[in-house]
Structure formats: structure tokens, C-alpha cells
Amino acid sequence: MAVVPTVQSDFQVEAAWTPAEIAELGESVSRAPSVHNSRPWTLTLHHRTAVLRENPAPLMNHDPQGRDRRISVGAALMNLVLGVRGLGWSAQVEVGATSDLVSAVVHAANPAELSPREAAWARAIPQRHSHREPFTGRPVSEPLREKIWDAASGTRCGGRWINSDAEAVAVARMLGSAANAFHANSDYTRELTGWVTPEGRRLQTESGGLRGLAAVGLTAMTTHLPDEHRLARLLREESVLLVGTRGDRAADHVRAGRAVERAWLEATSTGLSVSMMTQPLHLPEIRTGLAERLGTSMIPQVIMRFGYAAES
Numbered sequence: 001m002a003v004v005p006t007v008q009s010d011f012q013v014e015a016a017w018t019p020a021e022i023a024e025l026g027e028s029v030s031r032a033p034s035v036h037n038s039r040p041w042t043l044t045l046h047h048r049t050a051v052l053r054e055n056p057a058p059l060m061n062h063d064p065q066g067r068d069r070r071i072s073v074g075a076a077l078m079n080l081v082l083g084v085r086g087l088g089w090s091a092q093v094e095v096g097a098t099s100d101l102v103s104a105v106v107h108a109a110n111p112a113e114l115s116p117r118e119a120a121w122a123r124a125i126p127q128r129h130s131h132r133e134p135f136t137g138r139p140v141s142e143p144l145r146e147k148i149w150d151a152a153s154g155t156r157c158g159g160r161w162i163n164s165d166a167e168a169v170a171v172a173r174m175l176g177s178a179a180n181a182f183h184a185n186s187d188y189t190r191e192l193t194g195w196v197t198p199e200g201r202r203l204q205t206e207s208g209g210l211r212g213l214a215a216v217g218l219t220a221m222t223t224h225l226p227d228e229h230r231l232a233r234l235l236r237e238e239s240v241l242l243v244g245t246r247g248d249r250a251a252d253h254v255r256a257g258r259a260v261e262r263a264w265l266e267a268t269s270t271g272l273s274v275s276m277m278t279q280p281l282h283l284p285e286i287r288t289g290l291a292e293r294l295g296t297s298m299i300p301q302v303i304m305r306f307g308y309a310a311e312s
């Protein structure tokens with residue numbers, strides 16, 4: 001089947017959807033969060049079907065197993081589903097994996113109304129962004145935390161809040177040790193220093209200025225790492241959610257990405273600011289250590305922080 005490329009390199013089109021629908025779906029997908037904003041996917045549209053395929057990516061030291069790529073595809077898939085739903089269709093999703101690369105097919109099978117919750121998530125897509133700066137001290141209310149937790153919950157995946165001082169201390173110790181390991185790994189930091197995209201360079205500059213919890217999720221050569229006491233305090237002051245999955249295969253990473261995007265959009269729709277990190281969770285000992293200390297059988301895939309941004 002011939003594929004006609006358009007001006008966007010991550011976006012290919014093959015007939016049937018109207019041009020306005022194509023533009024809308026492409027826009028929704030391109031606004032998803034992705035590792036280093038690399039958008040490691042290709043979107044192909046034909047008839048009433050949308051196919052999202054993972055692209056191989058070059059971040060060998062940062063993401064050797066492709067976990068982040070697949071989580072990124074999951075987040076983009078969530079936006080694609082919301083886009084299809086927003087056009088008035090039901091969205092049947094099939095996720096598959098071949099030669100280590102995942103792909104997802106979304107069938108717009110039948111006309112179907114958007115639910116109010118989906119509509120709120122869809123409206124939040126253009127507003128969603130990473131907020132890595134510290135939050136104001138205003139706590140996130142319990143009902144809101146409940147809504148975010150609920151949004152992250154799905155088949156074989158879900159969220160786990162960091163709840164107590166003891167948990168914060170244990171998690172701070174793990175995140176601190178992961179950040180120190182990355183800091184000391186010259187191959188790793190060299191790769192980050194060589195970030196080739198303008199966004200990668202922006203992130204690298206930003207990592208040098210980070211002082212809060214986000215610094216342990218964007219550790220490069222110049223990052224100032226907070227000590228463990230401060231990390232533990234921040235983990236208590238901010239609302240921190242671990243998103244995990246029951247399994248650790250390609251489809252689980254896609255599930256984690258969908259869960260993250262739902263939680264992020266839910267939070268954005270209620271005026272909260274968010275950032276996420278996976279960097280510490282690339283180390284298998286941190287994944288198992290966190291699961292053990294938090295007494296969860298889920299495999300930690302993403303750490304998300306929620307709070308209120310200072311008024312600018």
C-alpha cells in the first residue's frame with residue numbers, strides 16, 4: 001500500500017480521513033510527551049484506521065532497552081484515541097510487537113459520543129506540558145489525588161502514591177543513588193551532552209538549573225543533585241505517583257505510557273502542573289528496590305510529580 005508523506009516527518013497519510021480530521025489527529029499525537037521530545041513514532045492513517053508505529057531511536061546509553069520509546073508511543077496512543085473519540089467515533093485499540101518494535105492500530109469502528117471525562121482530557125492536550133520547577137507549597141487535595149489515581153488505573157497497570165515519611169526516605173535514598181550513578185557515568189553524560197535536537201539541547205541547559213526533585217530525573221554532567229534529606233522532604237511535600245505495570249514486556253510499557261498520559265491530562269484539566277521521570281527507573285536495581293520498599297507487586301515504570309505552579 002503506497003504511503004504519501006506529508007510535511008511532518010512523524011506523520012504519514014493515506015486517504016479516507018478528511019484533511020481537517022487528519023490535521024487534528026496529527027496535532028493530538030504530536031502533542032504527547034516523549035523521551036527527550038524525540039516523538040519516536042510514525043502515524044499512518046487510512047480509511048477509518050490509524051496506525052502508530054514505534055521508530056527505532058538512537059539513545060543507546062540513555063534508553064538501551066527502548067523502554068522510554070514504548071512509553072512515549074503509549075502516551076501518543078492515548079492522545080490518538082482521544083483524537084479519534086473527539087471526531088465522534090468509538091476507538092478499538094490493538095497493540096502488537098514485532099522485531100522489538102511496537103505498533104498500535106486504532107479502528108474508528110462506530111459513531112460514538114465522547115464522555116465528559118474524555119472531553120476534559122482532550123481539551124487538556126494542548127495545555128499539557130512538563131513543569132520541572134518546584135511547586136508552591138499548596139497541597140493537592142485528597143479528592144483530586146483520587147481522580148488522578150483513578151485516571152492512571154487500567155488493565156494490568158496503575159498508580160501508587162508515596163504516602164508516608166518512611167516511604168519518602170526510602171524512595172529518596174534510591175533516587176539519590178540512581179542520580180549519583182548517572183552523574184558518574186561518563187558515556188551516559190557524554191551522550192546527553194551530545195543531544196542532537198534543539199529540544200535535547202534545551203533540556204540539557206535546563207538540567208543544569210534544576211534544584212528540586214526533577215533534578216534526579218534529568219541528571220546530566222552539570223546537574224546539581226539535592227541531598228537525600230531534601231529529596232525526602234520534597235517527596236513528602238509534592239504529590240508523587242509511581243506508575244507501574246504487572247508485567248515488563250513491550251505491551252506493558254505502552255500501557256504505562258497510556259496511564260501516564262491519562263493521569264497527566266486529568267491533572268492538567270484541574271489546573272495542576274506535572275512532570276515525569278523515568279531516568280532512575282532505567283536501572284533494574286532501582287525498579288526492584290522501589291517495588292520492594294513500597295510493598296507493591298507492580299513494576300515501577302514512571303515517576304510523576306503533581307503540584308501547583310507559582311503564578312508567573
Ligand SMILES: Cc1cc2nc3c(=O)[nH]c(=O)nc-3n(C[C@H](O)[C@H](O)[C@H](O)COP(=O)(O)O)c2cc1C
Nearest residue numbers: 033034035036037068071129130217218277278279
Ligand atoms: C518515556 C518518557 C520519559 C521521560 N523521561 C523524563 C525524565 O527522566 N526526566 C524529565 O525531566 N522528563 C522526562 N520526560 C518528559 C519529556 O522530556 C517531555 O515530555 C518532552 O521534553 C516534551 O516536553 P513537554 O512535556 O513539555 O511537552 C519523559 C517523557 C517520556 C514520554
